[in-house]
Amino acid sequence: MAEQTETRVPTVIVDDVHIVYRVHGAGNSKGSATAALGRIISRKSSPNVRLVHAVRGVSFTTYRGEAVGLIGSNGSGKSTMLRAIAGLLPPESGRVYTDGQPSLLGVNAALMNDLTGERNVILGGLAMGMSQEEIRERYQGIVDFSGINEKGDFISLPMRTYSSGMAARLRFSIAAAKNHDVLMIDEALATGDRSFQRRSEARIRELRKEAGTVFLVSHNNKSIRDTCDRVLWLEKGELLMDGPTDDVLKAYEEASNK
Template identity: 50%
Template sequence: MVGIDQTVFLDGPPCVVIDKVKMTYRVASSDERTTFARKGLKGRISRLFRQANLVTVSALKEISLVVERGESVGIIGRNGSGKSTLMKLISGQAAPSEGAVYASSTPVLLGVNAVLVPELSGDQNVVLGCLAMGMSMEQIDEQFDSIVEVSGLDSAIYLPMKSYSAGMASRLRFAIAAAVNPEILLVDEALNTGDAQFGNRSKARMDELRSQAGCVFIVSHSLDTIRDMCSRVLWLDKGELIMDGDPEETTRLYQEFSSHLSKGNNISAAKIKDDARANLVATQIMERASGRRTEGR
């Protein structure tokens, strides 16, 4: 795994600055339009025994953002829009193809799942996950009751994690990740548990983090979660930033866009997206112009 040293640390006020970041991949393709392969079964078999053509896939087009302290930023979009790619770049798990990411401290990605062991009990995984994030045994002991409370697992914390439902496991991962009091917390699809009580507890915990001059990034397909927990929302589509704005307005337009797509109204959906993108570009141009005028004084 690429280390956090891919992220440059800030001394100034913002929590995160994303400066003209792009992400592209070179991947194998068996698309007949890129080859002279024979069609049909023989052609498909022949492709198994020769090197595939490499094509460039743009996971993220150029994106620039400044995220201030105290902000909770939601990221929405269809599957394949680049949401998780953006989170990996912010966390330092991957380096951008172009541009740079700057952070005021080490971002913590809600992804301790990699070090958790399903055969171990929940309480043992709490210790394991917290140790992996750099906490001492004394700190873990101090935080243990709070972690269990946030997870809502109660006595189930002593059962093997493999016996947990997906929602229970997600709640435990969140509770562990949030225990380290990170200044920058990244939450990727971990809050969609359908549990109203956990939603209240996790929101309270993230409000605490934000009140400590930190910021939170949340990727979720649950627009209710985004509206309840975020002060700002980014809408991504096919690697492009379409909208950056108020949670209510941004989720409303995204819902309208998705509704038109589901009904096959592609032209109406494209108009909503194009108008939102045009407004974003116009706002960015005005902000840059205002910045230049201020510098010139």
């Protein structure tokens, strides 16, 4: 009898992706604002445009049930890669294919500072495609998970009164309340105390079982080790290594200590 092999379902295919930023500088000419306005009206390009090649020919495929860490030094292209997978940043060349709707969660994800935490939970849930009934059912769980009410009734206060850590925990809690086809987390676990990080890591493990693929960008190698079974190492926009978590982190840490 032939041995049956488990079918791996691709969730994200990144095929030879290049991403280039165009940085428009004022240059040394006088009256640069007027000159810029003139170029807009005449549809001429600026002579002072610097090209930043943020991602260089990156290719990989991820599969349902995987948790994939992205590591690398600052400016290596990790966050840019996530934005491309989320469809927020078109590649200069190459293609990104996703199975289902990718959701990007970052500590800078926009919530409305003048609204209460409660209203932001509702609006954030609606923005992710949850129904009002689903939001009502999950509302208390979101608040409890975030822990922002542990020292007072902060959920009824405007977001502008929150510390950066409280706001980041609430963002993560809103995003983690829904099962995602592809969930991308950018430094979200870097905020909060160890108790919240443990809850976050446990929730990511649940998401892996219930849904598709989780991507995690973090400078905290312990969070990567606790959460991910595969790691992509980017440097200067290039994919240096793709493999099991322990193997890639060991090579990365050895290179960092040189």
